[in-house]
Amino acid sequence: MTHFxxxxxxxxxxxxxxAGVPAMAQVVAIxxxxxxPVSGPAIENGTVLIRDGRIVAVGSNISIPADARRVDxxxxxxxxxxxxxxxxxxxxxIGAVQATVDLSARGQGDGFTPSLRxxxxxxxxxxxxxxxRNDGVTTAGLIPRGGLIGGQGAVIVLGDGSLGDVLLKGPxxxxxxxxxxxxxxxxxxxxxxxxxxxxxxxxxxxxxxRDRFDNNESRPLAARPVDLDxxxxxxxxxxxxxxxxxxxxxxxxxxxxxxxxxLKVVLTSATEGWKVADRIAAANAYVxxxxxxxxxxxxxxxxxxxxxxxxxQQAGAKVVIAGGADAFNARNVKYEAGVxxxxxxxxxxxxxxxxxxxxxxxxxxxxxxxxxxxxxxxLVIWSGDPFELYTRAxxxxxxxxxxxxxxxxxxxxxxxxxxxxxxxxxx
Amino acid sequence: MRATLPLILGAAxxxxxxxxxxxxxxxRPAPATAAAGADxxxxxxxxxxxxxxxxADPFPSTYHPFPSRTTVIRNATVMTAAGPTMRGxxxxxxxxxxxxxxxxxxxxxxxxxxxxxxxxxxxxxxxTHSHLGVYPAPAVDALSDGNEATNPATPYVxxxxxxxxxxxxxxxxxxxxxxxxxxxxxxxxxxGGRSVVLKVxxxxxxxxxxxxxxxxxxxxxxxxxxxxxxxxxxxxTRMGNVAGWxxxxxxxxxxxxxxxRWLADRKGEPPARDLGLETLAEVLRGNILVQWHCYTxxxxxxxxxxxxxxxxxxxxxxxxxxxYKLADILAQKGIAASLWSDWGGFKMEAMDGVRANLAxxxxxxxxxxxxxxxxxxxxxLNQDAAKSIAEARTLGIxxxxxxxxxxxxxxxxxxxxxxxxxxxxxxxxxxxxxxWSGSPFSIYSKAEKVWTDGALLFDRLDxxxxxxxxxxxxxxxxxxxGR
Numbered sequence: 001m002t003h004f005x006x007x008x009x010x011x012x013x014x015x016x017x018x019a020g021v022p023a024m025a026q027v028v029a030i031x032x033x034x035x036x037p038v039s040g041p042a043i044e045n046g047t048v049l050i051r052d053g054r055i056v057a058v059g060s061n062i063s064i065p066a067d068a069r070r071v072d073x074x075x076x077x078x079x080x081x082x083x084x085x086x087x088x089x090x091x092x093x094i095g096a097v098q099a100t101v102d103l104s105a106r107g108q109g110d111g112f113t114p115s116l117r118x119x120x121x122x123x124x125x126x127x128x129x130x131x132x133r134n135d136g137v138t139t140a141g142l143i144p145r146g147g148l149i150g151g152q153g154a155v156i157v158l159g160d161g162s163l164g165d166v167l168l169k170g171p172x173x174x175x176x177x178x179x180x181x182x183x184x185x186x187x188x189x190x191x192x193x194x195x196x197x198x199x200x201x202x203x204x205x206x207x208x209x210r211d212r213f214d215n216n217e218s219r220p221l222a223a224r225p226v227d228l229d230x231x232x233x234x235x236x237x238x239x240x241x242x243x244x245x246x247x248x249x250x251x252x253x254x255x256x257x258x259x260x261x262x263l264k265v266v267l268t269s270a271t272e273g274w275k276v277a278d279r280i281a282a283a284n285a286y287v288x289x290x291x292x293x294x295x296x297x298x299x300x301x302x303x304x305x306x307x308x309x310x311x312x313q314q315a316g317a318k319v320v321i322a323g324g325a326d327a328f329n330a331r332n333v334k335y336e337a338g339v340x341x342x343x344x345x346x347x348x349x350x351x352x353x354x355x356x357x358x359x360x361x362x363x364x365x366x367x368x369x370x371x372x373x374x375x376x377x378x379l380v381i382w383s384g385d386p387f388e389l390y391t392r393a394x395x396x397x398x399x400x401x402x403x404x405x406x407x408x409x410x411x412x413x414x415x416x417x418x419x420x421x422x423x424x425x426x427x
Numbered sequence: 428m429r430a431t432l433p434l435i436l437g438a439a440x441x442x443x444x445x446x447x448x449x450x451x452x453x454x455r456p457a458p459a460t461a462a463a464g465a466d467x468x469x470x471x472x473x474x475x476x477x478x479x480x481x482x483a484d485p486f487p488s489t490y491h492p493f494p495s496r497t498t499v500i501r502n503a504t505v506m507t508a509a510g511p512t513m514r515g516x517x518x519x520x521x522x523x524x525x526x527x528x529x530x531x532x533x534x535x536x537x538x539x540x541x542x543x544x545x546x547x548x549x550x551x552x553x554x555t556h557s558h559l560g561v562y563p564a565p566a567v568d569a570l571s572d573g574n575e576a577t578n579p580a581t582p583y584v585x586x587x588x589x590x591x592x593x594x595x596x597x598x599x600x601x602x603x604x605x606x607x608x609x610x611x612x613x614x615x616x617x618x619g620g621r622s623v624v625l626k627v628x629x630x631x632x633x634x635x636x637x638x639x640x641x642x643x644x645x646x647x648x649x650x651x652x653x654x655x656x657x658x659x660x661x662x663x664t665r666m667g668n669v670a671g672w673x674x675x676x677x678x679x680x681x682x683x684x685x686x687x688r689w690l691a692d693r694k695g696e697p698p699a700r701d702l703g704l705e706t707l708a709e710v711l712r713g714n715i716l717v718q719w720h721c722y723t724x725x726x727x728x729x730x731x732x733x734x735x736x737x738x739x740x741x742x743x744x745x746x747x748x749x750x751y752k753l754a755d756i757l758a759q760k761g762i763a764a765s766l767w768s769d770w771g772g773f774k775m776e777a778m779d780g781v782r783a784n785l786a787x788x789x790x791x792x793x794x795x796x797x798x799x800x801x802x803x804x805x806x807x808l809n810q811d812a813a814k815s816i817a818e819a820r821t822l823g824i825x826x827x828x829x830x831x832x833x834x835x836x837x838x839x840x841x842x843x844x845x846x847x848x849x850x851x852x853x854x855x856x857x858x859x860x861x862x863w864s865g866s867p868f869s870i871y872s873k874a875e876k877v878w879t880d881g882a883l884l885f886d887r888l889d890x891x892x893x894x895x896x897x898x899x900x901x902x903x904x905x906x907x908x909g910r
Contacts, residue, residue: 302904391817
């Protein structure tokens with residue numbers, strides 16, 4: 001255990017408390033639906049058997065225990081819960097009200113704050129969590145914003161309870177940002193790469209240098225000790241470094257840096273990823289992209305196109321579809337997947353890109369992302385194709401517990417559907 | 428109705444203001460209308476002047492319809508926005524106009540025949556709220572020309588003078604079936620300036636994109652934006668906002684009276700012109716359509732009070748995330764609501780956004796419009812409509828697609844004062860037509876072909892003919908299959 005840092009130890013402790021609080025000794029059989037396990041082919045008229053919040057069987061010929069509560073999903077589609085890999089859910093409520101925005105290390109660390117554990121500011125009482133899970137999004141990556149290395153992200157499920165109850169894994173990745181946003185801070189590209197390399201080199205050498213530093217024998221460090229500690233899981237390849245970049249050349253640099261330091265790498269945003277899709281695939285990198293945007297909104301995204309996700313997938317890259325990054329519309333990630341399909345991505349691949357692939361990317365595929373025995377029963381019964389605009393998430397389960405309830409938005413709509421008596425009609 | 432007035436600001440061109448009628452009465456303007464507006468020669472005639480006359484039009488459109496061929500789309504599902512969906516129907520376009528829509532059309536032998544089997548046809552999508560050209564891509568300060576944020580009231584600016592015609596967002600909008608847009612100044616100011624209605628067409632000049640004969644809109648903005656931008660000099664509160672509009676319209680009333688008096692007998696020196704008050708006077712006369720950015724119910728209430736006090740109409744609220752709270756009042760006052768389905772939460776005044784907003788406003792009898800305020804959202808207004816239909820169903824409100832297609836076409840056409848020319852597939856209307864690969868309410872459907880005034884301007888199946896702006900050359904890779 002010697003190479004456990006304090007932060008990872010703490011995370012492990014938190015994670016152990018988080019392990020499942022489903023209604024106990026409950027058996028639920030979801031029957032008759034079209035089941036998409038994602039880890040295997042679709043099953044017509046399939047059954048998903050759930051016991052104590054976990055999936056115990058998936059198939060077309062499952063014997064259903066007598067004590068099982070049956071949920072008829074005839075004519076419905078059953079999928080793992082949708083996983084939005086890069087959100088600010090519970091970290092931001094109203095974008096322009098700073099008191100409700102807890103996304104970043106504001107004004108510390110010279111852009112390097114890998115020790116920031118952004119999920120610690122998570123607000124389990126955010127009304128947007130209910131809005132989001134009502135729409136079938138059950139799992140979320142909580143990621144920091146800003147900074148060259150802005151901090152650590154985590155994975156939560158959108159179940160009930162405190163942070164400890166819903167945290168699946170933290171840290172799940174550390175988030176860096178090169179390219180246009182780095183340049184916006186006034187640094188040139190080469191300068192951004194130089195600073196990133198310097199910090200990573202320091203982090204690589206840190207376990208050997210630490211004693212000398214503690215004995216005051218060290219030269220000045222390129223980053224704070226607390227941040228060098230925090231980078232160790234990344235340097236050991238236990239969790240990925242997610243690097244945000246858009247221009248193809250920036251993406252290539254990100255891959256180069258990852259190779260130099262033998263890191264697991266995730267590319268986020270990656271607007272021009274399609275131009276270097278083969279290299280991304282060859283590097284075995286994950287790539288997190290949206291599908292709605294085709295606007296060359298800045299000089300780093302001139303190659304923006306809606307085919308990006310499909311072209312990356314076709315080249316063999318491990319594609320995660322994200323988007324709807326703001327908390328209010330984290331629910332809309334499934335429409336990004338739908339648009340990716342309409343611009344060339346196979347439907348099955350798009351479903352994987354919002355379920356199992358993000359789970360694998362963050363190292364939580366033993367819990368979520370597919371419908372297999374042993375996985376959490378975090379899944380959705382849909383009225384039809386989950387990507388279609390008319391489809392509703394009819395039942396949403398997180399670890400076997402149904403989590404749909406009227407959201408704040410539902411209450412507003414119901415209130416105004418017909419004017420309530422105390423809001424009398426105007427003459 | 429002519430007046431001799433001094434040129435100001437060195438403006439070189441003052442075309443005759445009365446050559447184009449305010450709102451085209453039937454018969455609808457023939458293609459030649461564009462030619463009428465095409466005369467850009469400086470009219471040095473002593474009577475020239477745009478000045479405080481109804482629909483003064485000093486910078487008329489020079490748009491000409493693109494060459495078109497007689498075209499029939501056969502055997503498609505046709506959503507006319509004027510009646511029930513027709514399956515297996517045909518749409519005939521000739522001379523830039525819709526000539527016939529129906530089951531058994533007499534089609535000229537030289538017509539281009541498009542097989543619409545399995546496909547859908549709708550009118551061109553119209554977006555009432557866009558900043559294309561004034562906030563072009565890429566977003567750099569050098570091209571950021573949408574907010575004259577130097578004064579809370581700038582009724583004297585005209586959005587058309589900020590439009591960058593080579594904005595690469597234009598061809599992307601067209602490729603999504605958007606054929607007409609209103610480009611507005613931004614929302615920093617209480618009174619942001621005149622809008623311009625553009626056709627989404629390639630052009631060297633902005634005037635070459637202007638919708639011939641379209642009325643101007645006036646952008647006004649409620650709520651947080653003006654009070655944030657002018658926090659230090661005022662207005663810094665909502666009451667300051669309302670006082671700001673009232674002060675401007677008090678001046679405008681006086682200005683209008685002064686001009687009306689002079690126009691009645693044209694004796695003596697005409698009153699001095701004021702570009703800003705001229706615009707506001709046209710609002711008071713009903714010749715400029717007020718397009719008012721307001722999010723909350725209370726902000727809309729304040730806006731309606733100002734409009735009532737000064738006797739002008741609000742044509743459309745924009746954004747209106749709380750429009751559902753006042754839907755019956757909007758219906759009663761005949762105010763349209765340009766809305767999103769599910770944008771919200773980004774600021775306090777957007778917090779109460781709900782997905783059924785469009786549907787609730789529609790169900791109350793008001794004109795619901797899907798708008799974008801965003802170059803990406805503009806490309807899927809149809810999808811936004813579908814989201815609101817779906818949400819409404821959960822509330823037990825059934826909106827048909829025939830109703831919802833109006834949110835994208837004839838309702839925005841009305842908000843721009845163009846409902847007699849575009850917005851439906853009816854004989855005599857401009858042939859602004861979209862052929863969709865499937866139902867426009869499916870996420871998997873794309874605009875496959877787009878005609879403007881009968882001319883095929885976008886064909887997804889023929890990338891070689893793709894419109895590329897000057898900006899894109901060399902910067903934006905040309906790709907197969909579009910983007």
